[in-house]
Amino acid sequence: MPIKVSVVIPVYNPGKYIEDCIASLLRQSLPDDEYEAIFVNDGSTDDTPARLDRLAAEHANMHVIHQEASGWSGKPRNAGIAAAQGEFIQFVDNDDWLGDEALERMYNYGVENKADVIVGKMVGKGRGVPRELFRKNRPHATVDNAPLIDSLTPHKMFRKEFLDRHNLRYMEGRRRLEDHVFVTEAYLRAENVAVLSDYLCYYHIKREDAANAGFQRFDPVGYFKNLREALDVVEELTEPGPLRDKLFRRWLRNEMVERMRGQRLLKLPEDYRRELFDEIHKVVVERFGPGVAAGLPPAQQIVAALITAGRFADIEEFARWESGIKASGSLDGLAWDTGVLTVGFTAALTSGGEPLTFRNDGTKDLLVPPLSKESMEAVAQLGADTSAPLGKSKADVVLRERSSGAEFFQVVEITREKVAVEGREGHFRQVLRADSRVDPLAAANGAALDAGVWDVLVRISSCGWSKETRLGAVRSDAAGRGRGGAVVGSPSHLVLPYWTDPHGNLSLDVDQQTDRLSYEFAHLASADVTVTTDPGRLVVVLPFHVQGESAADLKLTNAESGRAVALPATLTARVTGDADLSADLPLDELAGGEWRLELTPPSTGDGKPVALPLALDVSASGGVVVKRLAAAAAELAAKDPGRRRPAPRPGATTILRRAAGKLRRALKK
Known part of the structure; x- marks a missing residue:
């Protein structure tokens, strides 16, 4: 068969991280x-060369090229391009990895859409990756209609004929941003x-030892010299105007402005901060016209103007202020509606623990940064817009899978409110009230959520800030009452919203990846169970949301002998929102024993059995008494942070009794 994809992996001393x-x-x-994999060993001095030789000996599609150390990734990637036999080439770093179906899916997608470049969804584990780019599939993307320029790492698939036709190769030698030059030209x-x-x-992985090349401190002079080479590519292949400004804006924003903001700046040594600032100032003044910064959000425009004006002290002051800006959120509602989890919440930005305030001057809303009048005048003279476009503020709901780091945006409907600040005329804060509908069968960009633990986050974007917060720690009583598991889809998925311990944040357990389900049953009582004896029939009311009916398995285990009886069961929706677990009881077989109940709920994959704190005491004549296993229920309830409730408020009599006691003690003193 012709080779469809060649995977090129530059390798230098990865140690265990290559596994x-x-x-x-x-x-x-x-x-x-x-497909084939081409590992290009760039002079490794650890045991990796021998490891790769063994791999190639065991697998015919795994190849190794050994070469002298070149000092960076460009030369080994070029060697891989030269050796590749595939129709497409995928670049992978030696400490990263691919999804199991990545090559097949990307290849098919590229062929289907006649693409020269295929950008597959990335997830960062300890590393930042583009987010807006991957909100949806984009079969025909350009630098003009999509935020492609936000993704300039080399970890993409390229048509080999396209690379050869344009003689696209990486710059070689020890240098920075060679991938920016290569990918920008490819786009x-x-x-x-x-x-x-x-x-x-x-x-995209951050190593535990933080030895990835991208995490090493760089020499500002050399770094920004290399950055100018990427700008040269843009100038060569575009005309002056809005598109060029848009592309340049990517480097101004990511490589310059963002390095001068908040803790990212303040955590650097003072002398290095200044050196970095001076080099950034040179590039901004030399290469960027006013149209570049004009497209940035206001907070970033202010930083860009302070860089242009050479106001380093103001940059530090602004960074100290920005470092205190956080997101806050309150979970107002949580409920299942026909298989969809509705999430209602309120979100806002805070500054130093207090609500972030804005000012209205009668014609527009303004930011209120802690800069002097002189500084703000300097910013204004450079055309920076300090107005606050609060009509564009948004609060996204993001589901993030805990082990993989996968992220997916959810649909949100939002209302923006201005709330006056007491005692400060003309000042106000913005509150975002929102509702999101999370469909577990379509929440992963149209696909079902994979089995895993999905943390629920709110990401506020406003005025150039993007801040995240978890939901759930602050919540209404209604949200607490609305939390419960659901069985959705066919084949069934079991989705359980729960509060994390100890913070009480909202997460979703999809297909029993935790033991939280057992806690849902801790409060079951004999009153939740109905047994009929002619014929034998068991019905247990469970805190589940189901649509129609779903099959489940019920196991009865004799408390004395350990003998087990397996029973097919059914979960059926109730009008109250709970579900009936029902099964036929073979009373003749169960007579004369106490039987513990264990449920295996419907779930994709291997469902895990969960003990119920209930037992059936079946007499010799077939009579049944339902028992609540108090010890088992108490053990579960004690472990469950999700079911804890605040102590009830004392009644009037209790309050009077306490007050009288305090008075008596005071009189005795």
């Missing part, structure tokens, strides 16, 4: 004869770029 990369390549869903020359967002293709 995940190798494992992911061996797990690819493409047949072995349709601007490609006939089509396809963005695949409904599958996690690439896992």
Whole structure:
């Protein structure tokens, strides 16, 4: 078979971190004869060369090229391009890995859309990755109609004929941002770029030892010299105007302004801060016209203007203020509605623990940064817009899978409110009230959520700030009452919202990845159970949301002998929102024993049995008494942070009794 994809991996002293990369390549869903992996060993001095030689000896589609150390990734990637036999080339770093179906899905998507470049959804584990780019699939993306320029790492798939036709190769030698130069030129020359967002293709990893090349401190002079080479590519392949300004804005924002903001700046040594600022100032003044910064959000425009004006002390003051800006959120409502989890919440930005305030001057809303009048005048002279476009503020609900880091945006309906600040005329704060509908069968960009623990976050975007907070720690009573598990879809998925311990944040357990389900049953009592004896029938009311009916399994275990009886069961929706668990009881077989109940709920994959704190005491004549196993229920309730409730407020009599007691003690003194 012709090789569809060649995977090129530059390698230098990865140690144990290469094992995940190798494992992911061996797990690819493409047949072995349709893809190859080319490891280019760039003079490694650890035991990696021998490890790769063993791999190549064991697998015909795994190849190794050994070369002298070049000092960076450009030369080994070029060697991989030269050796590649595939129709497409995928670049992977030696400490990252691929999703199991990544090569097959990206290849098919690229062929289907006649793409020269395919950008697969990335997830960062300890590393930042583009987010807006992967909100949806983009079969025909360009630098003009999509935020492609936000993704300039090399971890993409390229048509080999396209690379050869344009002689696209990486700059070699020890240098920075060679991938920016390569990818930018590829974007601007490609006939089509396809963005695949409904599958996690690439896992971008921060090593435990933080030895990734991108995390090493750089020499500002050399770094920004290399950055200018990326700007040169844009100037060569675009005309002056809005598109060029838009592309330049990416480097101004990411590589310059963001380095001068908040804790990212303040945590640097003072002398290095100044050196970095001076080099950034040079590039901004030399290369960027006013149209570049004009497209930034207001907070970033202020920083860009302070850089241009050379006002380093103001940059530090602004960074100290910004470092105190956080997101806050309150969970107002939580309920299941026909298989969809509705989430109502309120969100706002805070500054130093207090609500972030804005000022209205009669014609527009303004930011209120802690800068002097002179500083604000200097900012204004450079055309920076300090107005606050609060009509564009948004609060996204993001589901993030805890082990993989996968993220998916959910649909949100939002209302923006201005709330006056007492005692400060003309000042106000903004409150975002929102509702989101989380459909577990479509929440992953149209696909069902995979089994896992999904943390629920709110991401506030406003005026150039993007801040995250968890939901649930602050919540209404209604939200607490609305939390409960649900069985959705066919085949069934079990989705359980729960509060994390100890913070009480909202997470979703999809398909029993935790033991939280057992806690849901801790409060079951004999009153929740109905047994009929002619014929034998058991019905237990469970705190489940189901649609129609779902099959489940029930096991009865004799408390004395340990003998088990398996029974098919059914979960049926009730008008109250709970579910009936029902099963036929073979009373003749159960007579004369106490039987503990264990439920295996409907769930994709292997459902895990969960004990119920209930037992059936069946007499010799077939009579049944339902018992609540108090010890088992108490053990579960004690462990469950999600079911804890605040102590009830004391009544009037209790309050009077306490007051009288305090008075007596005071009189005795």
